[in-house]
Amino acid sequence: MEKIIVTSALPYANGPIHIGHIAGAYLPADIYVRFQKLMKKDVIYICGSDEHGVPITINADKLGITPKEVVDKYHKNIKESFEKMNIGFDIFSRTTTEIHKKTSQKFFTELFENGYITTDIEKQLYCEDNKKFLPDRYIEGTCPHCGNLNARGDECPKCGKWLEAVELKNPRSNLCKSPLVIKETKHWYLSLDKLQAKLEEWINSKPWKENVKNFVLGWFKEGLQKRPITRDLNWGIPVPLSDEDAKGKVLYVWFDAPIGYLSNTIEWAEKSGNPEKWKDYWQNPETRLVHFIGKDNIPFHAIVWPAMLLGQKTKYILPSEIPANEHLSVEGEKISTSRGNAIWVDEFLEHFPSDYLRFYLASKAPENKDSDFSWKVFQEIINNELINVTANLFNRVLTFAYGNFDQKVPSLTESKLQDEDRKILAVIQKTLKEAKELYSTYRVRDVSRVILELARQGNQYFQEHEPWKLIKTDREKVGNIIHICIRLIEAVSILYYPIIPESASLMFEALDKKRKIQEIDLSSLVDIADASERPIEKPAPLFKKVEDKEIEARIKSLEERMKSVSEAETPKTEDSLIDIADFKKCVLKIGKVLEAEKVPKSSKLIKMQVKIGAEIRQIVGGLAPSYTPETLIGKKVAVVSNLKPAVLMGLKSEGMLLAAKMGDKLELLTMNGDIEDGATIS
Structure with a gap:
């Protein structure tokens, strides 16, 4: 059996990942891997965080921590982001492991000796x-x-x-x-x-x-x-x-990073209980090695990395394909963390499901030219394509079948088939064949289009035949219409699985209670099998419409963040600067939160009892959107202790906690270590 190693460029463990990263090297690879697994190919998906280099040491110096602490933090953050996005690596390791160190040093030694x-x-x-x-x-x-x-x-x-x-x-x-x-x-x-x-x-x-x-x-x-x-x-x-x-x-970090593809595979083999298994892939001339990258990484993967492999005494396979994608912009502008217009994956997933982002990025994949993420276009694509076309077909057909055919797929009566019925069955076969070809050649944007077109034709077929009227006079013909629609929906769910795995699985399992979608052998699937009398579930809503107010909030948050970054970078005039004496008017002290509870009838306020040395004060703050009361207890926080008391919703507040705000996110300034509450901040 042909073996396939799929890799994505190792993300740099010096910060979180944004949607541009996902669009370039990770979602396209995950889609390809899921497709190949449906095709029953022997495929492994290898990745890990890139954890060396000068930017990490600079960040560590700025934060007053070690480089190891920096990479530990971001390795965990990045790994969790990928998991939330349903990026299904077989292993996600890192370049600070002992296996990677030994493998990299071996590469250097063999190149040196040769x-x-x-x-x-x-x-x-x-x-x-x-x-x-x-x-x-x-x-x-x-x-x-x-x-x-x-x-x-x-x-x-x-x-x-x-x-x-x-x-x-x-x-x-x-x-x-x-x-x-x-x-x-x-x-x-x-x-x-x-x-x-x-x-x-x-x-x-x-x-x-x-x-x-x-x-x-x-x-x-x-x-x-x-x-x-x-x-x-x-x-x-x-x-x-x-x-x-x-x-x-x-x-140099560019030298050791690509070796991570090999060292992570070796680690995967060890963890699988067969330490030599990696050789079946990396030293097998029949294995295909596919590197998914952004276009900035082309010279390293197409020239430097192959040169490193060619220069080894140990024989390894060379890259078979390098699907390099172009860039994703945001609202027409290049993504720049320094300008504040990056949309972080974690931030996005606080508001929308991962399948929404996967669906959008697949339909707008930057394969041969740069593409753009726009919040309003995102809303249009999710509402008009994913919901109004795909989910609409699923809900209408299954609701009708469930209520009119005893919760089963109606049987197909061959003698009642007409030309338009045979035409739709032929379209299903054609789409299955075309989608497989597009997936296998990394054309995610095109495959999204043909699957959506199949769903559109299913909607049109259902609508034109008006089964809700026809059932009164020709139940057998309506049975054929619903049977064909369900077969079409099954094809749509299978073909959408690599792109929107959670939603496609729910669609498929509503049609077939006995199988999981991952059990399908797409390689031999040229048509959808007769589904007559198969039990079906009453459909539950698959998706929630994206409302205008949600999009307006996201646009506002992005604009505020860009504005705050711009203001931070703007040189201050003499008039805007304050004297040290003004600053010293604020008395800042360390406080420890002893108790916390939500304020009734308020969506934002939390009432806290805060210990400041020998004194306990009641402080009320708008922390509920970012914190639960339980998570605040025990925190050592920065308190402005000489503010005049204020009354909020009838509650006296005797101070203010310092926090950083970015868009809708609020994060308290907290203290670590042995410093005692009551200590003065100066």
Whole structure:
């Protein structure tokens, strides 16, 4: 049996994931995997978080925690987001495991022994106070082009010029502000130029997507160059050499990240109880290796990663296909976390089911060109296509069958079949065949269209025959109409399963109580079997209409967040600045929440008893949209303790808790550690 390894680009464990990530590398892969599992193929879906690199160390420094604490937090957050989205990995691991470390070091060693790794001396900026070389993002100084005093190590934000850190005048550390000096340091490079001929021969044999192939051929035309694969950093996988110059150096994150596909498969095999099982996939020439990525990752997956595989003594399969998707924008603008217009997955799922997002992103998949997420278009697609077409057909047909044919699928009377009936049965067969072809060639947008069209034709067929009238005069003909409609709905549910798995499963199980949708063998399915006399369930509503007020709230939340980010970045005028004496008028203290309860007849207010040193105060705050009373008890919070008492809904409030607000989200400023309540914040 043909084996398939499917991977998605490893998400970077330095923040949560947004809907653009889902649209690019994860939903398309999950849809493909679910389809192949319905086709009864031996397919495994491998992923994990990418947990090394400079951005993580910078984030850790800003937060005053370790890089390990950063990646632990976001690995958990990302994993939970994928689970909520029903992204069905066979394993979701990480690049900080011991298995990954050993596998990455083995890759480096074999490339080194085969002569594909060379060394060179670089000039880099060094901090003598901290005794370490600094990456570009830790460096600032004077721009050599425009004189900006606060240029970064890789770019000047004022004139926009790209820079080498050593070009800066008066360079300094942006951590300790100490001046930096230029020192020489030895680094290791992957000699891509030595592997170009092999890569060209291999890539020319691949019928890849045009955007991928054109990108790669452009690199070949310019000629491949050696690329550095080590960094001076204290967070990462140590370079596995005894060379004195290798001390304090780690593998570059772009080098170790793709090895995660292999190391995570090895871990999957170990957890399955058969540690050698990974070889049946990675060392089997009949295995297809499919990498789902965003277009920014094309050079790494189509050139660098295959070169790393070709340079090994150990033989591995090479990528078979690289479905690289374009970008998703939000309301016509490129997604930018710094501008505040990212829609986070967790945020979205607080308001709508995962199948709504899956359905929208599948219908608007950025396969060959950039696509856009618009809240109003989202509402239109869910209401007009998912609900008014698909759910409407399901509800009308099953309600009619349940009430008029003894809760069973009516039998098909062949002698009563007419041309329009045979035409619909032929459309079902045609759609099954067409959808399988589209799924197998990664055309999610097109497959969404053909399934929806099948549901539309089912609605039209049902409506034109008006079975609610015809049943009074020709029950057998109506039985045929309902029978055919139910077979059509079964086809729709099976074909929609890779896209909207929860909803499709509910549809299918209402039609067939004896089977699960995952048991269907789509590979041999050319038609839907006769369903005569099969028991059916009374249909429950599958979906809830997306209301105008919900969309207005989401748009407002997005606009407020973008505005708050913009205001935070806007330089303050002299008039808007306050004196330290003004700030000191506020007395901030640590309080501990002893009791908390919701205020009757209020949707927002919670009444708390807060201990501030020897004093216990009653404080009332609008926390209910973000917290339950139980979750507040025991928290150490920041209290403005010298506010005049206020009365809220008849309750006296003797202070205010500090909280951060982003859109509709509210998060209290809380304290960790041994600090006692009553302590002053200064």
